[in-house]
Amino acid sequence: MLNVEEKTTTRRDFLKKTAMVAGSTMLASQLSWLRSYAGEKKEKKGEKVKIGLVGIGSRGHLLYLHLLDIPDAEVVAVCDIYPPHLERALQMSQGKAKGFSEHRRMLDEMKDLDAVVIATPLHTHATITIDALQAGKKVFCEKSMAKEPEDALKMVNTAIETGLLLQIGHQRMFHPRYLRAFELIRHGQLGPVTQIRAYWHRNGDWRRNVPRGNVADFADPAMYPDMEHFINWRLYRAYSRGLMTELASHQLQVANYILGSYPTEIMGAGSINHWKDGREVYDNVNLVYAYPNGTQVIYDSMTSNKHYGLEEQVMGPKGTMELEAGLMWSETPPPAPGILQLINNIEHAIFDNIPLGGASWIPDTPVKDEGTPILDEKIDDDGTRLELEGFVHAARTGELYRDLLVQGYYATVAALLGWEAMVTGKVVTMPDELVLRNIQ
Amino acid sequence: MKDTVITAYAKKRELKFYALSLLLAFLLNILSIMIYHTSWQELYTQLGTVFELSLVIYLLLVVIRVVVVLVARALGKDLCKKARQAGPQE
Numbered sequence: 291m292l293n294v295e296e297k298t299t300t301r302r303d304f305l306k307k308t309a310m311v312a313g314s315t316m317l318a319s320q321l322s323w324l325r326s327y328a329g330e331k332k333e334k335k336g337e338k339v340k341i342g343l344v345g346i347g348s349r350g351h352l353l354y355l356h357l358l359d360i361p362d363a364e365v366v367a368v369c370d371i372y373p374p375h376l377e378r379a380l381q382m383s384q385g386k387a388k389g390f391s392e393h394r395r396m397l398d399e400m401k402d403l404d405a406v407v408i409a410t411p412l413h414t415h416a417t418i419t420i421d422a423l424q425a426g427k428k429v430f431c432e433k434s435m436a437k438e439p440e441d442a443l444k445m446v447n448t449a450i451e452t453g454l455l456l457q458i459g460h461q462r463m464f465h466p467r468y469l470r471a472f473e474l475i476r477h478g479q480l481g482p483v484t485q486i487r488a489y490w491h492r493n494g495d496w497r498r499n500v501p502r503g504n505v506a507d508f509a510d511p512a513m514y515p516d517m518e519h520f521i522n523w524r525l526y527r528a529y530s531r532g533l534m535t536e537l538a539s540h541q542l543q544v545a546n547y548i549l550g551s552y553p554t555e556i557m558g559a560g561s562i563n564h565w566k567d568g569r570e571v572y573d574n575v576n577l578v579y580a581y582p583n584g585t586q587v588i589y590d591s592m593t594s595n596k597h598y599g600l601e602e603q604v605m606g607p608k609g610t611m612e613l614e615a616g617l618m619w620s621e622t623p624p625p626a627p628g629i630l631q632l633i634n635n636i637e638h639a640i641f642d643n644i645p646l647g648g649a650s651w652i653p654d655t656p657v658k659d660e661g662t663p664i665l666d667e668k669i670d671d672d673g674t675r676l677e678l679e680g681f682v683h684a685a686r687t688g689e690l691y692r693d694l695l696v697q698g699y700y701a702t703v704a705a706l707l708g709w710e711a712m713v714t715g716k717v718v719t720m721p722d723e724l725v726l727r728n729i730q
Numbered sequence: 731m732k733d734t735v736i737t738a739y740a741k742k743r744e745l746k747f748y749a750l751s752l753l754l755a756f757l758l759n760i761l762s763i764m765i766y767h768t769s770w771q772e773l774y775t776q777l778g779t780v781f782e783l784s785l786v787i788y789l790l791l792v793v794i795r796v797v798v799v800l801v802a803r804a805l806g807k808d809l810c811k812k813a814r815q816a817g818p819q820e
Contacts, residue, residue: 627776628762629783 317473323464323680326689341687342367342403342427344393344418345410346379349432353409354382356675357454363682367403369396371508372520374501391508393418397425405455405685407678408432412536413529416441419456423448428455430681433543434535435702438725446695450728452611455690458698460543461673464680467616468544468673469506470665471604475548479618483548486587487603488541490533493596496567497522525569532571532703533591536622537600541703542708544602544613545579545587552700553579553587554709554720560712564594577708589708619663692729699726747795748788755784 320326343354343365350370356362368379369390380389390396397403406422408415408431416436422429429449435442435458449456462468475483500521505514513528514520523529524536546552558577566572573594579587602613611618625631684691703724711718759780763772 625766625768627772627779628764628766628768629759629772629776629779631766631768632758632762633783 291696296407317469317476320693321463321469322689322691323684324469324691326687327681331635336563337686338364339682340364340366340400340404342369342378342396342400342406342422343387344369344396344408345404345414345432346370346375346421347372347409350375350407350409351378352674353432353678354405356380356678357407358382359675360679360682362686363678366438367400369393369550373508375419378687394421397421403427405430405564405681407681408496409459411523411529412531413437413523416445419445420448423452423454423456426452426454426687428461428681430457430678432459433698433701434531434539434705435698437529437535437706439703439706439721442699443724443726446612446729449695453690455681455684456695457677457684457691457703458695459674459677459696460540460701461677462544462613463541463547463673463694463697464676465673466667466669466676467665468613471611471613471616471618472547474618474664475604475606475611479609480604480611481607483604484585485605486545486548486585487605488538488545488587488589488601489598490537490541490591490600491596491598492593494569494593496524496593497567525571527570529597530571531686531706531709532569533573533575533593533603534709537591537701538575538577538589538708539701539705541589541600542579542587542704543603543697545589546700546704547697548604549581549585549587551581551583552725553704554582555580555717556704556707556711556720557717558589558708558711559715575708575712577711579704579708611664612661613664615661616664618664619657619659619661623659625725695728696729748784749793751788751791752780752784754787755780758783 315343339362341357341363342595343350343357346354346368347370354368357365365383365387365388368376368383368387370376370379371391373391376391388400390399391432393406397406405428406418407420408422408429408433410418412434413436415431415434416438419429419431419435431445433518434444445456473544474480498521500517503517505511505517505520509520514523519526519529530536534716556577556579558575560572560575562569562573574590574592576590577588579589580586600614604611604613607621609618609620626634680691683689703720707718707720759773759776762768764768769775
C-alpha cells in the first residue's frame, strides 16, 4: 500500500501525465485545468483545503469517499437536512467534521472553510451555491447547475462578481479517454464533425426505497409534502427535470465541447410511456439540438430498456468515435496485408456461389470492424476522483477554471431548454439573455 | 499395439516437404505484395501468417500424397491380379 506522500506523487504524476498525453498541444491551450497541471502552478505548501460538504446522499457519499482519499483535502464540516445521511457522514469523518442540518448555519459558524462541495437535490443548487460564494467560499457544485436557466445564470454571475472558483461536476472533462478523444477530434481525426448521437438507456424505475418517517421532522413540509417527494425528488417537477438534468446534461456538455458552441435551436418529445407510477418527469426523452454550423446532436434517454446502455457517437466524413466505449473507426481503413487479401480472394473464388445476375444495390449494413482504442491505457476512475483532485488543486492555486464553468452552464441550459421544448411541444430558440457575455 | 518406427529417411523426407511448403508460402507473400501493391514491410510483419499458411500447404501436401499412395497401391494390386490371371507367358 502506498503511503500518503507516494500516493500524492503518483496521483499528481498521473494528472500531469494526463495533461501531457491528452493535451500536449492544442487542448492544453484550451483547457485551464490542463494548463494548470502542465504548468505546475505553485500550490500553497502544507495547507489543506478545508471543505464543507453539503448533501451527503448517494452522490455526496461517493464524493466524500473520494475527498477522504485526497491528501490535500480535509472535510471539516458536513451538512444534510436528512438525519440518517448526516449521521452516516459524521461516522465517516471519525470526529474530524462538524455536523450541520442547515447550510447557512454551516457558513456562519465555520468561518475557516475554504471551499464548499454541493451534492444536494437539483432545486437547491442555486441557493446554496450563491450563499457559499457570497460567504467567500470556492464552490464545487454537482451538475446540473439549476432547475431554471435563470438560476444557472445567477450562479455564473455571482461567481464572476465574487471572483471565486465555481466548478460544476462534469467529470468527463477530466477523464483521460475523453480528453484524448477531444484532442484527436480537434486534430481532424474525424474531419469536421457532422453529427453526434448520444443516448443513455436504463431499465429501472429510478426509485429509491422510501423509509418511514415524518418529513416535517427535518424538512419544510411546504417544500416536501411527504417522504416520497423528499426521497424520490428526481421524479417530480418541483425539484428536478428528470432525465434531462440527471443524465442528459453530461452528454450535452460533451457535445457542446466537441462542437465548440451551444445549441441554437432545440426540438423534442417526451412522455411517460412505461413507469406510470405517479411520477411527473418523463421516463423517455427524444431531442434534436441544432448548432450554428448546421450540425445536429440527436439525443435520447429511456428507462424501460438497457440493451444499448449509454454512448456518445461522434461522426465525421473521415471517421467515427464512441467515447464511452473508447473506440474509433476510420471511414477508409488501411487495406489488409497482401497475403490475407490473396487468401481471401482464393477462398471467395472457390467457395462463393456463382451469381446469375448482379445485385442492384448493396445493403448499408453496419461496419463490423472492432475499432481502435482511443486510449490504450485503462482508466478505472470515471473522472469523478480526477475532477475533485482538480477542484482541490484549483482551490490551492487560485485557478478559476472559467472555461469549465462555461461548459457547465451551457450544458445545464441545453438540458433545461430541451425540457422546455418537450413540455411546450415547440421549437425552442436559445434566448439572447441566456448567452454569456461577460465570460469566455 | 505395435511400436512404430519413424526412420531417419522418413524424417528427412517430411522436413523437405515442410521446407518446400514454407518456401511456397513465402513466395506467395512476395507475390501478393506485388499484386496488391502493399508494403514490403509485410515480408517480416506477416511472417506469422506465412508460417500458418506453410502448415496449411504442408497438410494439403500430406493429403495429396496419401491419395497418390492409395491410388498407386490400388492400381498395383489390380495389375498383379491381372498378371496372375493371365498365367505364364510364353
